[in-house]
Amino acid sequence: MSGRLRVAVVGLGIGQLHARAWRKLPEHAELVAVCDVDPAKAAAAAERWEVAALAGLGEVLARDDIDVVDLCTPPSLHDEQVRAVLAAGCHVVCEKPLVGSLAAVDSLAEAEAASGRQLMPIFQYRFGHGLQKVKHLVDSGVAGSGHTTSVDVAWRRRADYYAEPWRGLWATELGGVLLSHALHALDMLTYIAGPVHRAFARTTTRVNPIEVEDCAALSLELADGSLATLSATLGSSDEITRHRFCFTELSAESNPSAYANSGEPWTITPDSPEAEARIAEALADFALLPEGYVGQFQRFAEALRDGTDPPVTVADARNSIELITALYVSAREGRDVVLPLPTDDPAYQGWVTST
Numbered sequence: 267m268s269g270r271l272r273v274a275v276v277g278l279g280i281g282q283l284h285a286r287a288w289r290k291l292p293e294h295a296e297l298v299a300v301c302d303v304d305p306a307k308a309a310a311a312a313e314r315w316e317v318a319a320l321a322g323l324g325e326v327l328a329r330d331d332i333d334v335v336d337l338c339t340p341p342s343l344h345d346e347q348v349r350a351v352l353a354a355g356c357h358v359v360c361e362k363p364l365v366g367s368l369a370a371v372d373s374l375a376e377a378e379a380a381s382g383r384q385l386m387p388i389f390q391y392r393f394g395h396g397l398q399k400v401k402h403l404v405d406s407g408v409a410g411s412g413h414t415t416s417v418d419v420a421w422r423r424r425a426d427y428y429a430e431p432w433r434g435l436w437a438t439e440l441g442g443v444l445l446s447h448a449l450h451a452l453d454m455l456t457y458i459a460g461p462v463h464r465a466f467a468r469t470t471t472r473v474n475p476i477e478v479e480d481c482a483a484l485s486l487e488l489a490d491g492s493l494a495t496l497s498a499t500l501g502s503s504d505e506i507t508r509h510r511f512c513f514t515e516l517s518a519e520s521n522p523s524a525y526a527n528s529g530e531p532w533t534i535t536p537d538s539p540e541a542e543a544r545i546a547e548a549l550a551d552f553a554l555l556p557e558g559y560v561g562q563f564q565r566f567a568e569a570l571r572d573g574t575d576p577p578v579t580v581a582d583a584r585n586s587i588e589l590i591t592a593l594y595v596s597a598r599e600g601r602d603v604v605l606p607l608p609t610d611d612p613a614y615q616g617w618v619t620s621t
């Protein structure tokens with residue numbers, strides 16, 4: 267595909283940040299429309315960005331001047347909306363969580379293949395410069411093999427956050443702190459340390475009067491034999507996110523910024539002078555691209571231009587949904603769950619319907 271991508275952003279909560287990010291890529295994309303079922307939100311965003319205000323996905327898909335539809339709507343709408351966009355012949359970007367079951371994500375992968383268009387799920391935290399450097403050290407063999415990973419996701423969400431009616435309910439949010447808030451941190455964990463082999467989760471609801479969990483503690487065995495822990499809460503007075511990776515040749519610890527910890531600064535400590543020299547050599551010419559949504563959208567535009575895979579694929583979203591499925595099964599049944607989950611496992615159809 268050549269030329270600038272013409273983009274419509276649908277759903278104008280976090281979608282406002284998507285619109286701003288697309289606007290930062292004038293060489294790659296043109297924001298042509300914003301859309302929300304709330305007319306006041308659509309009108310305000312349209313005025314801000316000087317683009318068309320549309321009232322629903324139907325109005326977006328009726329136009330013939332849109333290449334990419336960027337879905338930032340509540341999670342329970344993603345499945346149907348992604349299908350509608352692909353069927354209309356547009357590429358689609360979709361906020362996390364992509365969908366609420368392995369069956370749904372596999373079906374979407376088939377719809378994507380049949381459409382000849384690309385579906386890119388969002389995992390914008392992958393592109394933080396600190397995390398990108400650690401990823402490069404792991405992929406180039408400099409980090410060595412993994413020992414342990416520890417992750418803290420300590421955020422604060424109270425009644426005002428749950429005033430939005432879709433939040434806090436299994437049917438519409440599809441999950442709690444694990445799915446809605448710690449999903450990025452889990453993706454960062456597996457992006458660096460590799461896939462999970464065996465998962466154990468304890469969850470509870472202690473912070474807010476909601477259906478879904480708002481505290482969780484995980485114990486994971488990864489496919490390479492290393493171990494990982496993650497604790498997540500929405501009841502922390504002081505908000506932090508922190509990752510700490512311990513490899514044979516180095517340890518790497520993120521900064522504790524709750525919503526930017528994949529960016530710099532990270533502390534990378536070599537295990538020896540030789541490791542220090544190898545790290546310096548590996549990072550000397552390492553080129554950094556933009557971070558966050560801008561970084562993910564730029565890579566996406568370049569992938570469409572070059573005919574390559576998007577920077578986050580449906581397979582990546584599948585891996586995160588498979589891990590989430592295992593965690594909810596583990597929490598409910600009080601047992602270790604081994605991955606991969608077979609397609610004849612009842613949980614393949616989703617953790618919400620299996621309650």
Ligand SMILES: NC(=O)c1ccc[n+]([C@@H]2O[C@H](COP(=O)([O-])OP(=O)(O)OC[C@H]3O[C@@H](n4cnc5c(N)ncnc54)[C@H](O)[C@@H]3O)[C@@H](O)[C@H]2O)c1
Pocket residue numbers: 276277278279280281301302303304307321322323338339340341343361362363388390430446
């Ligand atoms: N990647 C991240 O860091 C990140 C951060 C926040 C939210 N999210 C995800 O983004 C999605 C939206 O979350 P949010 O916090 O922005 O929610 P929100 O409720 O603040 O905003 C959603 C918007 O979608 C609109 N909407 C609802 N149904 C619609 C429809 N059929 N057509 C068009 N617009 C519709 C609503 O009016 C609302 O303005 C969720 O999946 C959430 O998990 C991701």
